Amino acid sequence: MVEPDQPSTARMIDFWLGGEHHFPVDVAGARAFEQAYGPCAPVFRALRAFLGRAVRAMTRDGVDSFLVFGAGVPTMGNVHEVAPEATVLYTDVDPVTLRLGQRILAGSDRAGYGYGDATDIGTIDPAQLHRFVPGWGRRPVGVVFLGLAAFLDDDTLARTLDELYQATAPGSLLAVDFDTEELAGHPAALAMMGPAFRMRTPAAFAPLLGRWTPTGDGIVPVDRWRPDGPPEQVPDAFHGAVAVRSAD
Template structure:
């Protein structure tokens, strides 16, 4: 794979998680962001731990197929590693990340990677969708929607989550996160996120879920969601939830 000349958030996160699937341009961007803000590695490890607890809870409810949007690099504790008996379709819109993901998953018959725009489920290859998320629309699945809400305005986010609700079968689950206003006092870091980046106060998160019903855990800082023992001592940069589409 040729080395890209632009950094990728997905590969920067891989670097922060201690992975091996990133390039010097990603490391440089990650270091620059750390200089402007600080505890990136700890925060993204906490978010990845939330992903693990969330998908395990969904699998424990009997779900064995997952559709992942904005998947990034499929390593370092991602869905197919946490629930190896499940089938998983990872999707993203970045062609470099997709090619990397396809290379990493080339030997797997339970996890695939393809193009998918979270705001338009019709962009996913139907053959891939039905291969790796069998029964999509007819039996419960897990939808993973992490790292995306901050780049969608309220109307687009609400519409997208409602369309996923319509498409998923009753009994399905949604794992989702939201960016808090943590970066508001770090103008240099905030500038690096670009004009599309949206922070929201915690009170804004539940209404955006629409018809999805959060579990009794609610929408809480990701370090606090079903954690065992004391939560990780990280800033509340991300809030998360697992929500359901009721069966009746």
């Protein structure tokens, strides 16, 4: 695999999580960001732990297939590792991460990786969707939408989540996160996120979900969403929720 010349957030997160699927350029990018912000590994461990708890909660509610947007590297406690009996379709738009994910999952018959733009469901290969999310549109499925909201403006995010609502069957569940204003206190780190990055106040989160209804846990800091024990003390960078697609 040709080594990329630009870091990717997905592979930087793999580095912070202690994974093995990143390149020197990603390590350099991660260390440069930490110089501007501080330690990132605890923050992303908390976010990945939230994903694990959310996926386990979905499986307890009967979900056995998942569609993952902005999937990044499919290791270190990602969906198919948390729910090994489920089928999972990971999607991303970054070509290097996409090839990396396909290589990692090459031997799996329960998890696949393909191109997919969350803002345009039609970009997903229908054959892959049918194979790995066989109940799509007909029975409840799990949709994972982490790490994406901060890179979509309000109108695009609301439209995207509403299109997902319309495309899924009643009873489907959505795992979603939002970036808080944590980086406002770290202007150098904020500048590294690029012009598309959007921080939001917690009051703005719920309206963006539209018709998706959060579970009774609400939209809370990810370390406080159904914690397995005392929540780890981490910066309040991400709020998360699991939301339900109700019957129309």
